[in-house]
Amino acid sequence: MDWPQIRFLGQLPEQGHVLLDCSHDPWLTLLAYLVATAGSLAALTIVEHLDRVQRRGMRLAWGAIGGLCLAGGIWSMHFLGMLAFRAPLVIHYEPAPTLLSLLVALAAALLALYCMAQRDAGLGRRLLAAVIIGLGIAAMHYSGMAAMRSAAQSFYHGGLFALSILIAIGASLAAQLLAHLRRNREARQRHWLKYSAALVMGAAITAMHFTAMAALRLVVAPGEILELQGAGNSLQLGLGVAGVTLLIVALSLLAAWADRKLDDKERDLQRVNHLLAQLDQAKASLEQVAHFDPLTELLNRRGFTRVFAATLEEHAVTGRALAVMFLDLDHFKRINDTLGHAAGDELLRILAQRIRGALRERDLIARFGGDEFCVVVSLDSSAEPRTLAQRLADQLKEPVELNGRRIVMTTSIGISLYPRDGGNTEELLRHADLALYQSKGSGRNVVHFFNPHLKQKASLELQLEEDLRQALQDDGGLALFYQPIIDLRSGSLSKLEALVRWHHPQHGLLTPERFIAIAEANGFIDLLDDWVLRRACEDLRILSERGYARLKVAVNCSALNLANDQLPGRIAQALQSSRCPAHSLELEVTESALLSNVNRAIGLLEDIRALGASLSIDDFGTGYSSLAYLRRLPLDTLKIDRSFIHDLATSDQDREIVHAIIAMAHALHLQVVAEGVESAEQLDFLQERGCDQVQGYLFSKPLPLDEVVALFPPHHRPLERVGMRF
Known part of the structure; x- marks a missing residue:
């Protein structure tokens, strides 16, 4: 087999003739371009598909298929371009160089596909790859041209020869850049860029071929008989080659599309499995949050x-x-x-x-x-x-x-x-x-x-809570009883202590000890205290109209209400609505309630005192009695708890304590009231020690207002009834 060398026009023989009337069949030329474009489209589609394939074996297989499509497109374009060539002499091709050109095209196509599939290659690496691929495409073309056999010798125009190689290199670089550019665009833009890139690549490959054909010059010896090459079956052969090539490309595209769909389904399945795994993890986390305490990691x-x-x-x-x-x-x-x-x-x-x-x-x-x-x-x-x-x-x-x-x-x-x-x-x-x-x-x-008793007690308290709420809402069942407080100097009625009672439909008359704690525990003690305050102020107005102008009424205040900043305002509202003078109202607070927050209590008591009402400390001696806080409080009256009065007749210790309390209160300029006075001996002792006021069963138990008025008419001196001097 004769392997001719590439010769340029400077080497023309002196006796040769240059053939200038060579041409190309336009339909086969167009068909060559379409084949090159189809091969480029197949290669770009497979490059796009490679971005989604993860397994190495499948990537290699699809890379080989893409290389075959691109090589088939390039080589078929070259073959069709040669069939489209018209010269006035008989031309045929040797199989060995033709096969070599196909192998060169395959090598160049595989290298091109590999380079286009790279994501992180720089411009320098892409340019080097473009030079190698371009030279490979040029080598494919010129090795295919070397397979031509005719009576003429082939010579090439140097400038066009170099231009064809540059076009091949440029086409390779453009293919890489377009493939890389498509990755950074949206799906719709990638779609149009792919078809545009296929058209550009097909045009570049075709332009390279026909530039190289334009560089070709055929020279024959003098006397050589020339004859016009007939078309023969060139068109049918070209259509057959193009059809087979396009069929291969179409099948490759179809396979890529089918495999892409399978990959999409596999990825969808993987995503679903991933989502299910995340869902299981989230469910486990929610289970942990829903059923375990985050602080101690115990069950909630x-x-x-x-x-x-x-x-x-x-x-x-x-x-x-x-x-x-x-x-x-x-x-x-x-x-x-x-x-x-x-x-x-x-x-x-x-x-x-x-x-x-x-x-x-x-x-x-x-x-x-x-x-x-x-x-x-x-x-x-x-x-x-x-x-x-x-x-x-x-x-x-x-x-x-x-x-x-x-x-x-x-x-x-x-x-x-x-x-x-x-x-x-x-x-x-x-x-x-x-x-x-x-x-x-x-x-x-x-x-x-x-034990069952606890359940009965809880059930009873729940029922009492519901009934008490209803009684406050309906203003029914609750009543105020009053216990007289007697002034020991004048012997007259000085005050009335208001004590709430509840006429329960099933349990009869209930004292505060039975239901006050229920109101405090269930958050409506303020409603009960407001009811007592309003009713006491209304009764004060009635007493004033009946001739008790100088009489005071003492109202107990819950420890919880003493911490309520709205207490002074509620007292002012009750006084205003009843048109009751403020100096006739005395508010009683327990020692334990004051001790819970002395600083805050002082502010509230000063606000109440500013309204004109009097203040009294109740049950004194049962808490942590201290002069340190007692002298700071804006008080008017101190009430000695009944527990110290009960054994006055027999207990020297209690007598000393009561005497000390009276002396201390007077030193602080406070009035002293002794609770629970039930005997003349107790009354004698208290009067001798200078106690200011007393209350107890010796004079009266708590009674409804009408009974108090009947028992203690205006200007009546209760001490006369018990035979005491005043």
Whole structure:
């Protein structure tokens, strides 16, 4: 086989003739361009598909298919371009160089596809790749041209030869840049860029071929007989080659489209699996949040109820007993108030670990919020609940080092037992809570078991709460009784202490001790105090109209209301609406209520005093009596608690205490009232010691207003009735 060399026009023989009447078939030329464009489109589509393929083996397979499509497009374009060439002599092609040109085209196409698939290649690397690919395409073309066999010799125009190589390099660089540019655009823009890039690449490849053909010059020896090359079956052959090439390209595109759809489905499935995994993870997180306490990592109320229900079902089958324990830390609020909530949280974590450490692995423990915990334990003996409760209490009493201080906490515990105290979760929890309430009411730091009496008491208090709310709403059933307060100097009626009573339809007449605590615990003590205040002011106006112009009425104020900034305004409103003079009203506050917040109480009392009302401290001596705060309070009257009066006749100690209180009050310029006076001996002692006023059953028990008026008419001197001098 003869491998001719590439010769340029400067090497023309002296006796040769240059053939100038060569041409190209326009239809085959157009068909060549379409084939080049189709191959480019297939290559770009497969490059786009490679971005989605993750497996290395599939990437290599699709890279090979893309290379074959591009090589087939380039080589078929070259073959069609050669078939379109018309020269006045017979031309045929040798198989070996033709096959070599196909292999060169395949190598160049594979390299081009590899370069286009790179994401992070710089411009320098792309330019080098473009030079190599362009030279490969040029080598394919000129090796294919070398396969031509005819009576003429082939020579090339140097400038056009170089231009064809530059076009091949430029086409390679453009293909890489267009492939890279498409990755950074939206889907619709990528779609149009792909088709535009295929048209540009097809035009560049075709332009390279026909530029190289334009550089070709055929020279024949003198005397050579020339004859016009017939079209023959060139068109049919070209159409066949183009058809086969386009079919291969179309099948490749179809395969790429089908594989892309499969990849999309696989990615969708992966995304769905990923979303399902995320959903499971989110569900587990929500389960953790929904059923566990984030601070102590114990079960919360919701999670505990679910687990407890399953535990109870198991014990119902086996017939085994269990205990439900409510634990409430005593005075935990003081930790938050003094050391801060962060220290309180740390203390809760430490105590939760101690509770967990005192239990068995199978026992349940939960934090219900705040400082309240619940424990459920299976029982092996009847003595086990008390033993375990004592062990828990002892564990919690161990000192805790917190912020440089040693903290000792106690706990109140309430216990209900299954099946004795209930057969379901709700009953057992409610009964354990009632037992806990009993423990806290018994002084705290104790253990109480549930008994039916607690349930009856709770049920009764709930009913009383509902009835009391209704009584306040309807203004029915409540009444004011008054107990006289007698002035020991004048012997006349000085004041009336207003005491609320409740005519309950089932339980009869109830005293304040029976329902005041219910109103305080359930948040409507302010409504009850307002009712008493309004009714007392209205009765004061009635008394004034009946001749008791100088009489005062003393009204008790709840400890909770004493912390309410709106109290002075409510008193002013009650006085205004009843047209009652403010100096006729005296507000009684207990010593313990004042001590809860002395600084705040002073401000409120000064505002009330500014209205013109008098102020009295009730039950003096039962709290932490202190001159330090007593002298700061804007008071008018001090009332000695009845507990000191009861044994005056027999107790020297009580007599000394009462005498000291009277002397101290007078030193502070306060009036003194002694409560609970029931005998003449008590009255004699108080009068001798200079007590200002007295009240008690010696004169009258609390009575409705009409009975008080009937018993103590205006200008009546009650001391005369008991035979006392005044």
